Amino acid sequence: MPDIEKHIAEIWSLYGRHQLGRTFDLPELDDWTWDIPQVGPGIDVLGEVAGLRVLDLGAGVGRHAARLAALGADVTAVDASPTQYQRALARYPDTPGLRLVCADAVDHLREAAPYDLVYSVSGIPFLDPHRLLPALAAGLTPGGRLVFSALHTNSHGDGPSDSVTARPEILRLPGTDTEHRMPMWVLEPRLWEGLLVDHGLVVESVTTIDSPQAGQPLSYRLYAARRPESMLDPSRRCARITAPVEAGP
Numbered sequence: 001m002p003d004i005e006k007h008i009a010e011i012w013s014l015y016g017r018h019q020l021g022r023t024f025d026l027p028e029l030d031d032w033t034w035d036i037p038q039v040g041p042g043i044d045v046l047g048e049v050a051g052l053r054v055l056d057l058g059a060g061v062g063r064h065a066a067r068l069a070a071l072g073a074d075v076t077a078v079d080a081s082p083t084q085y086q087r088a089l090a091r092y093p094d095t096p097g098l099r100l101v102c103a104d105a106v107d108h109l110r111e112a113a114p115y116d117l118v119y120s121v122s123g124i125p126f127l128d129p130h131r132l133l134p135a136l137a138a139g140l141t142p143g144g145r146l147v148f149s150a151l152h153t154n155s156h157g158d159g160p161s162d163s164v165t166a167r168p169e170i171l172r173l174p175g176t177d178t179e180h181r182m183p184m185w186v187l188e189p190r191l192w193e194g195l196l197v198d199h200g201l202v203v204e205s206v207t208t209i210d211s212p213q214a215g216q217p218l219s220y221r222l223y224a225a226r227r228p229e230s231m232l233d234p235s236r237r238c239a240r241i242t243a244p245v246e247a248g249p
């Protein structure tokens with residue numbers, strides 16, 4: 001893993017250690033959300049999951065993965081941070097259909113059999129897309145789907161970058177004033193779409209998820225893409241579907 005991504009995983013390990021030391025932890029999911037509670041699409045975006053081989057990329061404490069396992073999916077939840085992994089292990093020991101893995105997602109994708117569905121609730125912006133996407137595209141079965149949420153505009157109103165580079169965002173340890181500067185790839189939707197297409201995937205939709213609070217600029221995008229049945233299609237650059245995409249500025 002390159003140094004910048006090692007640094008990111010280390011900050012998540014500090015976060016996980018902090019959370020392990022607290023008596024409070026997150027409640028079970030009431031509704032499935034893609035990071036901002038009570039707005040945006042829910043679990044339906046994933047379609048029928050029973051019987052699918054599914055990867056949760058950057059699974060954290062594993063709540064989403066546990067939900068899908070309960071619906072009959074064969075879920076692997078991968079997280080690079082040992083303390084985040086520990087949180088998931090403490091919370092979901094011996095859960096049928098759920099396999100918890102502590103590893104870099106790229107290393108895991110290179111070694112594992114391909115998945116029918118890879119999803120990520122705000123985990124993907126912590127990996128360099130140029131390193132992740134080749135492994136991710138190859139890690140999907142033909143026809144397999146990728147669905148992920150990604151920060152678009154932070155709560156200070158800083159919009160996405162117009163180049164594929166990481167920039168610092170603030171991660172505050174819950175219940176404290178301690179803040180860490182966390183590198184993240186916060187990219188314009190056209191850049192995410194271009195990266196997906198360049199790696200042979202067909203973009204199916206880009207959905208805007210805005211904070212419901214008045215005056216709060218926080219905004220995410222939910223990306224859904226599919227690996228074509230054949231990755232050899234030379235016209236794949238024309239395969240981008242534009243009609244259902246509702247990418248905001």
Ligand SMILES: C[S@@+](CC[C@H](N)C(=O)[O-])C[C@H]1O[C@@H](n2cnc3c(N)ncnc32)[C@H](O)[C@@H]1O
Pocket residue numbers: 005008009012013057058059060061062078079080081084103104105106120121122123126127
């Ligand atoms: C914002 S948290 C999301 C956690 C979880 N998906 C959720 O919604 O609760 C991002 C997670 O990505 C993990 N992560 C960061 N870099 C990673 C990598 N290279 N491979 C796998 N996981 C990674 C972090 O450890 C962290 O737990």
